[in-house]
Amino acid sequence: MKFIDSHCHFDFDAFQPDRAQIWQRCINSGVTRLIIPGVCRAQWHPLTALTGSQSGWYGAAGIHPWWVAKESNPDGSLIQPEALGWALSDYLNSNHCVAVGECGLDAAIETPIEIQEAVFRVQLEVASEFELPLILHVHRTHNEVLKLLKQFRLPRGGVIHAFSGSEQMAMDYWKMGFYLGIGGTITYARAAKTRRTVSQLPIESLVLESDAPDMPISGRQGLRNSPENLPLIAAELAKLRGVSLQDIADKTQNNTEILFSL
Ligand SMILES: [Zn+2]
Structure with a gap:
């Protein structure tokens, strides 16, 4: 049984001490491919170097809403959104990435939503121009994001x-060509609405993700999350939908291959 983690920050420092050991455990548990999102300009090159070092690792490039306020000029002023768009286009012209992102809008952070939106818009333009899929971070901003899409x-x-x-x-998202990333949230009994939703959606619309090192599964709160936990999320999804784990593995793997043209 094989799985693809469609969203894992495996380049983050949290994995520095034991990345090779974790990857070995991933392989042992069937997690054989990872999509690693971009978060800010300074991280794109190191991420591409990392993904180039191991088959099965794929990188994206983008500016995550949490990093928008850190994209500044030497004098401390924020970089113009257009300039970030040019930097992203330049980067994609000379480096292989499977997606634009992680980008989007987050209503729970201090950065004003207008500033986030300006940076998000240039990334939507770049994704359109380069014909790349988007990895979207949408937090309490579904209406705004749907409108922009x-x-x-x-x-x-x-x-x-x-x-x-x-x-x-x-x-609404699926009709516009957006898959739904299913992660550790569904392992929490209190996430009743999301658990019900994922049991109803077309299987063709779902991909699996760990979001490691964040989003630990139920029972492991406060601990570093790891992509090796992906089969546990898949098992929960299989249970909620009343199908076999093999079925979930096969179909979500196929969906992820289509989404990122792997
Ligand atoms: Zn992320």
């Missing part, structure tokens, strides 16, 4: 990472 021509769609929400919202 309708404005842009996004030939490859993308994925709503760490999806939680209603079936209607999921279907």
Whole structure:
């Protein structure tokens, strides 16, 4: 049985001490491929160097909403969104990436939403121009993001990472070519709405993700999350949908291959 982790920050320092050992345990548990999102300009090159060092690791490039306020000029002023867009285009012209992202809007952080949106818009333009899928971070901003996605021509769609929400919202995204990233949230009994939603959605719309080192599964709160836990999320999804683990593994792997053209 094979799995692809569609969203794992495996380049983060949290994995520095034992990345090779974790990867070996991933392989042993069937997790044989990882998609590693971009988060800020300074991280793109090191990420590409990392993904180039191991087959089965794929990188993306983008500016995560949490990093938007850190993209500054030497004098401390924020870099113009257009300049970030040029930097991203330049990068994609000379480096292989499977997606644009992680990008999006987050209503729970201090960075004003207008500033986040300006940086998000240039990334939507770049994704459209390069015909790449998007990895989206959407936190309490579904209406705003859906509105923007309708404005842009996004030939490859993308994925709503760490999806939680209603079936209607999921279907709105799916109709626009966006997959739903299913992660550790579904292992928590209190996430009743999301658990119900993922049991109803078309299997063709779902991909699995750990979001490691964040989003630990139920029972492991406060601990570093790891992509080797992905089969536990898959097992929960199989249980919720009343199907076999093999079925979930096969179908989500196929979906992820289509989404990122692996
Ligand atoms: Zn992420």
